[in-house]
Amino acid sequence: MLSFVTRGLTAGPRLLLLPALLLGSSALAQVAPTLPPPSAPPGLKEGLKTYLSPDSTTFLKLNFLAQTWARFNESNPGTTVNGQLERHTTDVGIRRLRLVLSGQLTPRLFLFLQFGQNNFSYLSTRKTGAFFHDATADYAIVKKKLSLGIGLNGWNGPSRYANSSTASILGLDLPIFQEATNDVNDQFLRRMGVYAKGKLGKLDYRVSVGQPFVTQTATAVPDPISQNSTYSTRNPHAVVHSYFMYQFLDQESNAGAGNAGTYLGKKRLFNLGAGLVRQGEAMWRRGPAGDTITQALTLWAVDAFYDAPVNAAKGTAITAYGGYYRYDFGPGYIRNVGAMNPANGVRAGQGSFNGPGNNVPLLGTGHTLYAQAGYLLRQNLLGSLGTLQPYAQGQWSKYDRLADPLMVFDVGVNWLILGNLSKLSFNYQNRPVFTTQANGDVTATDRRGEYVMQYQVAF
Numbered sequence: 001m002l003s004f005v006t007r008g009l010t011a012g013p014r015l016l017l018l019p020a021l022l023l024g025s026s027a028l029a030q031v032a033p034t035l036p037p038p039s040a041p042p043g044l045k046e047g048l049k050t051y052l053s054p055d056s057t058t059f060l061k062l063n064f065l066a067q068t069w070a071r072f073n074e075s076n077p078g079t080t081v082n083g084q085l086e087r088h089t090t091d092v093g094i095r096r097l098r099l100v101l102s103g104q105l106t107p108r109l110f111l112f113l114q115f116g117q118n119n120f121s122y123l124s125t126r127k128t129g130a131f132f133h134d135a136t137a138d139y140a141i142v143k144k145k146l147s148l149g150i151g152l153n154g155w156n157g158p159s160r161y162a163n164s165s166t167a168s169i170l171g172l173d174l175p176i177f178q179e180a181t182n183d184v185n186d187q188f189l190r191r192m193g194v195y196a197k198g199k200l201g202k203l204d205y206r207v208s209v210g211q212p213f214v215t216q217t218a219t220a221v222p223d224p225i226s227q228n229s230t231y232s233t234r235n236p237h238a239v240v241h242s243y244f245m246y247q248f249l250d251q252e253s254n255a256g257a258g259n260a261g262t263y264l265g266k267k268r269l270f271n272l273g274a275g276l277v278r279q280g281e282a283m284w285r286r287g288p289a290g291d292t293i294t295q296a297l298t299l300w301a302v303d304a305f306y307d308a309p310v311n312a313a314k315g316t317a318i319t320a321y322g323g324y325y326r327y328d329f330g331p332g333y334i335r336n337v338g339a340m341n342p343a344n345g346v347r348a349g350q351g352s353f354n355g356p357g358n359n360v361p362l363l364g365t366g367h368t369l370y371a372q373a374g375y376l377l378r379q380n381l382l383g384s385l386g387t388l389q390p391y392a393q394g395q396w397s398k399y400d401r402l403a404d405p406l407m408v409f410d411v412g413v414n415w416l417i418l419g420n421l422s423k424l425s426f427n428y429q430n431r432p433v434f435t436t437q438a439n440g441d442v443t444a445t446d447r448r449g450e451y452v453m454q455y456q457v458a459f
Helices: none
Strands: 048-051 059-074 079-081 088-104 109-120 131-142 146-153 191-200 203-211 239-247 269-286 292-311 316-328 334-337 360-364 366-376 387-399 406-420 422-436 442-458
Touching (some): 131 191, 360 387, 360 406, 360 422
Antiparallel strands (some): 048 059, 059 088, 203 239, 239 269, 316 366
């Protein structure tokens, strides 16, 4: 894999022109036949699938996903890479790599295994990064209505994208703030536990009870206890996740925990959702008298999802999602996050509250509003090279620790060469830079941008 740091980035699109062929006045005009919409090879439409019974009710299936980024990032103030100041960086990295084995082994027994790696870049430790995301089995007590499962699982709340089907993301990346505890006391949003899921009429539900990992085994060292709330290093209490969706129109599958980002006009959906996450004594802080104060972690959210064709004959469709999120990690909690951060340090005295690279305080105690929308243009807009899907998304958060609201927005376009099987995405993200003032206030003082091109292969 090739990755590097440089001082600039240039690119230029190619434009293909098809000249018309003029025939003699006595010749008939030839009209090119309408091309069928590009589609995946029949053997890959549902992954590599092998049926185990003559009636096709039992099967084993293998799926694959690779998302690779080429990126230019305007660094946060004082950013360094291995001690060297870098005003901006350019890198290539594997954002996600997945292999999924799933199967309906009997009419009631379902197996789900997912293995892969995230954020493999030029700064990554080599040959150590792949791990199991999921290892679960569930049994249908009452078919469709109630299944009980156990294992390393991500049946999460409190919102739709607390666990996502990453192959069908609308934007370049997930709304990371919805992955609220990612890698602090879980393994990429998964933990050992039990879960129940099913459908009661049009109500889709999931409830799980899990044992969080101890924070001392997290990839990042836990913050020391202070007057601002942080995760406790004491032995963890169980965590309860729940999420409920009322699906007014078509129904979504709940065979796996991940929720789709867009169906590309193949369904007509309108869902309203709500969820709750709670873990007792998950957080602690230092009290005024030097005592230790513990409190529960409580997250709740309400959201709405709409995905439907606009003109079925032309293949156009719209996708929209939005929600309100109330997170309580305790007073003063904040967490800086940078997706596949291209930097690893800050020059002393020159940094910001954000930290290095593309870090931004996406998570904290407070309120968040989020919305995204995309429009799928007509089939064969680019002939045999597929079509386009422009989109936009934005996060507005008011966190206790920050004196100013957080506003992050993305705009981009998906080039759906072969649906989600072969997809090229272009995205621009704009984020705030926060600075700690002399009086202790953390205020927004600047903004930075990030440009990403992603190629996805998925089946």
